[in-house]
Amino acid sequence: MAVLTEEQTMLRDMAREWADNESPVTAFRKLRNAAPAEGYDPAAWSEIGQMGWGGIVIPEEHGGSALGYLSLGMVVEQLGRNLAASPLASTGPAATAIALGENDAAKSEWLARIASGDVVATLAVDEGPIHGGPVTTAVVGDRITGTKAFVAEGDSATVFIVAATDGLYLVAGDEGVTRSPRRMADARSHAEVRFDDAPAVPLGGPDLTAKVVDRATALITAEMLGLAEQAFATTNDYLKTRVQFGQPLSTFQALQHRMARMLTELELMRSVVEGALEAIDSGRSDTDQAVSLAKAVAGDTLKLVSREMIQLHGGIGMTDEHDAGFYMKRAAVLEAMWGNAAFHRERFARLNGY
């Protein structure tokens, strides 16, 4: 655990309590079964807004608390533990794009509303199923045209931060915007979003795109950490209660060692995730490396823990009535989002001149 300020500790504990009481996995299951068009529970999102979590990375003069990415990451981690379907991990980096951007009008128009949870904002970067492919979306005059694939919260977002060939643009409202839902295994909101001569406000060049994508990536590693922790804890509890051969499964050394190995990997994962978030907050020049390190390790570890969750639960883990499948499906989507482990190992190699 990073050394936390008193404020951060309070925030983390509050987030954990809220997630456990107000947004347990049963809430996600209900949502999955009801399949609302926006992909999240508006009531829960509005509570998140009231608690001010939407403003954690937003400057104070725009209605935020400017606590930074480590703080937001801790909240996202707690939500991840219970698979809370919340747009928080999308709105954070989108707000940062506006805050770091060069358009003051956009800041005063949107940041306070994002901070309060009135507006869902999201990033629209990738144009194919795999992160890091070519971007062809282009701006002519003040209009943007292109198609973005698998935009998280794309079903409901009011504000899109869109990557074009020459940098980031803000597109708000529905003029020239067409959304097509993509139903995926994790039952969360993902949409293909088409921009046709949509009015676009410039925020900054390719440097800004890279910065913002790194923030989005770091944030989902925090969600991944939450998932991994909880998948591990649930499995650990199960092994202590399930009896076969006249004794709890947790007495079998073959399983004990596997749990011990996973715990070890989880420790490493926590360090790299917190490391990336801290690098962002302190503005370190090697933030890109820290982010790739975090996403690569997080991808491998979450894969290990979420797959083992199914295996070690045996038959019950394969059933829809158990939560294990939810963890594995969300894990697989997060592993692929913003570049998988292979992508980030390769990027890490490049950044280090291998």
Place this chain on the structure above:
Amino acid sequence: MATAAELEPLATFREQAREWLMANFPKSLAHQDAGLSALEGPHDPTPDEAAWTSAMGEKGWGVPTWPRTYGGGGLSRAETRVLQDEMARIGASNPIGGMGVMMFGPTLLEYGTEEQKQEHIPAIARNQVRWCQGYSEPGAGSDLAALQMFAEDKGDHYLVNGQKTWTSGGQWADKCFALVRTDKTKKHEGISFLLIDMDSPGVEVKPIRLISGASPFCETFFSDVKVPKANLVGREGEGWTIGKRLLQHERSSLSGGGGSAGRLLAGKPLSQVAKDYRGTDSEGRVSDADLRMRLVRHEMDTRAFMLTLRRAALEAKSNSGPSAATSIMKNVGARVTQDRAELGIEIMGMNGLGWDGEGFTEAELAQTRTWLWGKAVSIYGGSSEIQNNIVAKRILGMLDHQ
């Protein structure tokens, strides 16, 4: 190595098989993957499918090595391999399968009475009766011998009470081969092997949904189900021995399912799918170097597995049937199958995780389901951990730690 004299009749057999397949295999079925139907439940056969099943059933070639007296093909292993070659050549797959073929048939051939064989084997060979496996119970999974379902001796019949779970295909099955307790005082020796009609009064099935969305298996409840004594296989109390034998058949056919490891994805080799989704570098190689090396590892793993399966088959000349080594094969089969599915979704990126609706090809949606379903391969038929325990104890002679 086969001598020329041995090869001659094989050549004749090849001719005959080729001709028969030409006359009976509907070309429309060539290279048709049964796809997910095996996992998601049966579908109504098309006229071509029905004709093909019935032709293979008549000929006995769906179960090529079973004796002709009971409707099998009566072929030698060598002839069976020739038949498989010839079928593969024209893209024909065997329409006759299921638990009757994979597990129950071979076990009954070994342990059943003459009457039992005549009653059940030909129907399996013709695909007329669907069997399910009533082994697992809520409290008896890996520890199968802890099963509680009780069959009380009532003179000419048993009265069966209890619950089974994870019964694959229970809702579609005509009959169930079940392990039941006939004696509560002994753990292993109190178990018997009983055949139960699924339409008997008192049998109730409740489908369970899997993480893949399909419901191919059930909770199965038995209340005061009358089962004739004639349906006992082997002696009372011999069920554990027979049941374990059946599990060996299950494992060897499941590891044979590693054949699915060599299967094409979206009609193409995995490496080609990778090139299509990930692009190629200037020399035409999969552009993602890390993925490329993992694809190679997987391919090598798969080939090593296939070669080992072949070697094991050749070495089993003594024809003593499956052994503890099937545990090794089952685990490797599960590994290559699951690695392949993981690589498949990784290659496809977000497209490999589609659930339904617009924006995904059929092959992509199938890949998601195959990936999810595939997680069961290392659980059912005895989990990988249990196979490792068997290897440690029965092959390596290691001791229980308790």
